[in-house]
Amino acid sequence: MMQSARPPVRHTVTRDDVARYANVSSAVVSYVVNGGPRPVAASTATRVRQAIKVLGYRPNATARALRTGSTRLLGLVVPEIGNPLFAELAVAIEAVAAERGYEVLLTNSHSDPARERRLVSTLIARQVDGLLAWTMLTGSEVSLLPLDDVPTVLLNTFNAGPGFDTVGVDAEAGASLGTQHLIDHGHERIALVIGGGSASHLEARERGWTAATRSAGLGDGPIARDDFTRAGGYRAGLRLFSSPHPPGAAFVSSDMQATGVLRALDELGLRVPHDVALVSFDGTEESEYTLPRLTVVRQPVRAMAAAAVDRVLAISADSPKEHSLLAPRLVIGGSCGCHGRVTKPEGYERPAGRVS
Amino acid sequence: MMQSARPPVRHTVTRDDVARYANVSSAVVSYVVNGGPRPVAASTATRVRQAIKVLGYRPNATARALRTGSTRLLGLVVPEIGNPLFAELAVAIEAVAAERGYEVLLTNSHSDPARERRLVSTLIARQVDGLLAWTMLTGSEVSLLPLDDVPTVLLNTFNAGPGFDTVGVDAEAGASLGTQHLIDHGHERIALVIGGGSASHLEARERGWTAATRSAGLGDGPIARDDFTRAGGYRAGLRLFSSPHPPGAAFVSSDMQATGVLRALDELGLRVPHDVALVSFDGTEESEYTLPRLTVVRQPVRAMAAAAVDRVLAISADSPKEHSLLAPRLVIGGSCGCHGRVTKPEGYERPAGRVS
DNA sequence: ATGAAAGCGCTAACAT
DNA sequence: ATGTTAGCGCTTTCAT
Numbered sequence: 001m002m003q004s005a006r007p008p009v010r011h012t013v014t015r016d017d018v019a020r021y022a023n024v025s026s027a028v029v030s031y032v033v034n035g036g037p038r039p040v041a042a043s044t045a046t047r048v049r050q051a052i053k054v055l056g057y058r059p060n061a062t063a064r065a066l067r068t069g070s071t072r073l074l075g076l077v078v079p080e081i082g083n084p085l086f087a088e089l090a091v092a093i094e095a096v097a098a099e100r101g102y103e104v105l106l107t108n109s110h111s112d113p114a115r116e117r118r119l120v121s122t123l124i125a126r127q128v129d130g131l132l133a134w135t136m137l138t139g140s141e142v143s144l145l146p147l148d149d150v151p152t153v154l155l156n157t158f159n160a161g162p163g164f165d166t167v168g169v170d171a172e173a174g175a176s177l178g179t180q181h182l183i184d185h186g187h188e189r190i191a192l193v194i195g196g197g198s199a200s201h202l203e204a205r206e207r208g209w210t211a212a213t214r215s216a217g218l219g220d221g222p223i224a225r226d227d228f229t230r231a232g233g234y235r236a237g238l239r240l241f242s243s244p245h246p247p248g249a250a251f252v253s254s255d256m257q258a259t260g261v262l263r264a265l266d267e268l269g270l271r272v273p274h275d276v277a278l279v280s281f282d283g284t285e286e287s288e289y290t291l292p293r294l295t296v297v298r299q300p301v302r303a304m305a306a307a308a309v310d311r312v313l314a315i316s317a318d319s320p321k322e323h324s325l326l327a328p329r330l331v332i333g334g335s336c337g338c339h340g341r342v343t344k345p346e347g348y349e350r351p352a353g354r355v356s
Numbered sequence: 357m358m359q360s361a362r363p364p365v366r367h368t369v370t371r372d373d374v375a376r377y378a379n380v381s382s383a384v385v386s387y388v389v390n391g392g393p394r395p396v397a398a399s400t401a402t403r404v405r406q407a408i409k410v411l412g413y414r415p416n417a418t419a420r421a422l423r424t425g426s427t428r429l430l431g432l433v434v435p436e437i438g439n440p441l442f443a444e445l446a447v448a449i450e451a452v453a454a455e456r457g458y459e460v461l462l463t464n465s466h467s468d469p470a471r472e473r474r475l476v477s478t479l480i481a482r483q484v485d486g487l488l489a490w491t492m493l494t495g496s497e498v499s500l501l502p503l504d505d506v507p508t509v510l511l512n513t514f515n516a517g518p519g520f521d522t523v524g525v526d527a528e529a530g531a532s533l534g535t536q537h538l539i540d541h542g543h544e545r546i547a548l549v550i551g552g553g554s555a556s557h558l559e560a561r562e563r564g565w566t567a568a569t570r571s572a573g574l575g576d577g578p579i580a581r582d583d584f585t586r587a588g589g590y591r592a593g594l595r596l597f598s599s600p601h602p603p604g605a606a607f608v609s610s611d612m613q614a615t616g617v618l619r620a621l622d623e624l625g626l627r628v629p630h631d632v633a634l635v636s637f638d639g640t641e642e643s644e645y646t647l648p649r650l651t652v653v654r655q656p657v658r659a660m661a662a663a664a665v666d667r668v669l670a671i672s673a674d675s676p677k678e679h680s681l682l683a684p685r686l687v688i689g690g691s692c693g694c695h696g697r698v699t700k701p702e703g704y705e706r707p708a709g710r711v712s
Numbered sequence: 713a714t715g716a717a718a719g720c721g722c723t724a725a726c727a728t
Numbered sequence: 729a730t731g732t733t734a735g736c737g738c739t740t741t742c743a744t
Contacts, residue, residue, distance in 0.1 A: 012505070014737060025715045030739055037740075041713060058502065061481040062427065063737035065418045066720050081447055082641065087437050091464060103478060106462045108447060122459060125417040146414065149368070230645045259645045266647050285438065289586045289615045291622050291647050370721060381731045386723060393724070397729060419721035422736050 022051035075123030084284035092305035130312035151315035174328035175208025187249035233260025255282035292334030378407035431479030440640035448661035486668035507671035530684035531564025543605035589616025611638035648690030
């Protein structure tokens with residue numbers, strides 16, 4: 001005769017304990033806890049709730065997930081939480097997901113393809129109900145991910161082929177918009193500072209910058225490629241503006257790099273926007289507090305989050321793939337030359353409070 | 357005769373399918389997948405692995421967790437992922453946890469006590485193996501959390517009473533260190549910019565600032581309290597430095613606020629460090645890219661992460677509570693007056709790469 | 713309105 | 729070395 005296995009004790013009070021205490025069946029406890037699917041007499045429900053309180057019963061979401069087949073968990077993969085853009089996106093996605101009754105398992109790929117593949121695997125193993133990924137992989141690499149039958153939305157990935165749902169910002173239009181603004185200021189030699197990789201959203205920014213300068217009849221400006229970090233922007237800025245014939249303006253493809261460029265310019269003794277005009281891509285809160293405040297092409301982070309979460313929750317086996325492309329918008333700061341002086345940050349409110 | 361319930365189909369290929377395909381028992385598949393606890397013949401193992409590959413089998417972590425009683429998941433609650441300090445801490449905790457074979461469920465309380473309580477509840481419901489929380493609650497409120505029997509480490513919480521394990525930085529010593537540095541520069545009236553709340557780590561910073569000025573025989577400087585954000589620092593800075601008798605130096609209790617103070621000073625036409633000297637608390641990467649670079653009391657983020665994760669994994673029912681207090685250190689930047697000019701950011705490397 | 717019980721996918725003790 | 733099987737805590741169908 002077989003003996004049963006003895007798994008480690010964890011969650012001492014179970015639904016059965018509550019049932020026993022309240023003198024009902026475990027099914028009734030479920031009905032009370034979940035508000036259905038069967039009705040429960042008011043007096044019984046009260047007794048059950050009382051038992052739950054007295055015993056300190058806490059439902060086990062793991063068991064529930066195993067039984068129902070749904071974890072109400074969304075997996076999110078971003079390249080770097082330390083980048084304010086992704087932090088803001090993660091916060092927004094978390095907020096939208098919470099409104100829909102989902103929680104988010106947030107993971108950080110450190111822009112490492114191998115790590116990204118591993119993260120996707122563990123998220124799937126954890127049975128997430130949906131997956132949102134800002135991938136660093138190329139289109140063909142993405143196709144190799146073990147995405148099986150998990151509803152997936154790729155963020156800002158435009159070369160993944162038709163097999164994936166995508167939500168992204170029109171980076172090409174955004175880069176054109178920002179570059180055009182510098183052209184409107186009369187600049188004729190406009191550099192591009194951009195990440196070193198070949199992710200599709202980077203290529204799009206490069207295309208937008210090229211398109212704007214060319215359609216204005218200007219020659220292509222210099223390109224400085226470096227890491228998608230503050231340090232990368234700093235190095236790119238030093239190279240670009242200490243060259244023999246430095247450009248008078250630059251479109252920087254991310255706020256983090258722009259922060260680095262600002263430091264480089266400061267060290268080189270160049271003033272913004274007087275000597276060099278700058279427009280950057282992202283429009284994170286950090287960009288509102290640089291000196292001067294950056295003029296930016298702002299990513300519609302909230303809208304992206306909402307579109308992505310709603311889409312991933314709507315995906316079913318036979319739904320056709322969708323591709324949303326959101327429009328970024330230009331937000332004028334003090335780095336482009338529109339204002340003689342720095343503009344107020346958005347969070348500004350009349351000074352109030354104590355100074356003791 | 358009873359019929360069985362029919363949960364929704366999800367994960368089509370199960371461990372039993374693999375067993376059937378490889379012509380072994382499901383136990384053997386487990387042994388192969390988990391590398392134990394019983395040995396498996398090499399040829400059998402190969403057959404099983406082949407079956408796994410062919411069928412595209414992916415283990416179900418939910419079922420595993422239910423069975424073993426361990427999710428290998430750590431819950432983390434921080435006040436605001438948008439704050440670079442917490443982003444850096446989250447990344448560090450994630451990295452340490454990964455080394456120990458754990459993943460992190462990261463949640464954001466938005467500094468809202470009610471939300472924080474809810475997060476703790478859902479993390480416990482999700483059966484995290486441990487909980488790390490940078491709480492905004494007071495000591496007595498923390499005691500009311502349904503922490504039951506989940507190993508918990510509180511981060512930077514010093515008034516939670518002896519019932520909790522804690523890991524934190526010595527904020528009082530840090531604030532003294534930073535303030536003392538301004539005193540060493542000859543400042544006699546040193547303001548404090550600090551958050552409006554009453555969290556214990558804020559009180560500690562205030563104590564440290566007070567202790568340093570008093571032991572130097574100086575009178576207490578002005579205090580500006582405002583939100584723990586860039587906007588809060590900006591408002592505090594405007595109030596503080598547009599007052600009739602503005603201080604010549606300030607110790608700012610967070611990098612984010614310091615960023616706002618820098619903007620306020622810029623708008624008021626005051627130069628740093630020439631007119632006003634600044635030292636701030638945190639030492640995030642962002643503080644290395646402000647203009648000028650901030651002189652900071654740097655929080656030992658990596659060390660905190662390691663201490664917290666190791667501690668939470670070591671906690672058992674009968675282990676006595678521990679309280680680690682880590683030492684922050686002063687990192688000189690360009691805002692205190694040590695250098696005539698801005699110092700190089702840490703990420704600095706000799707310029708290299710293309711400028712096309 | 714309530715109860716009984718099967719079974720989600722997995723692990724591991726016990727049997728062979 | 730491999731097989732059999734109970735049961736983790738929960739939901740839900742079917743029966744009463």
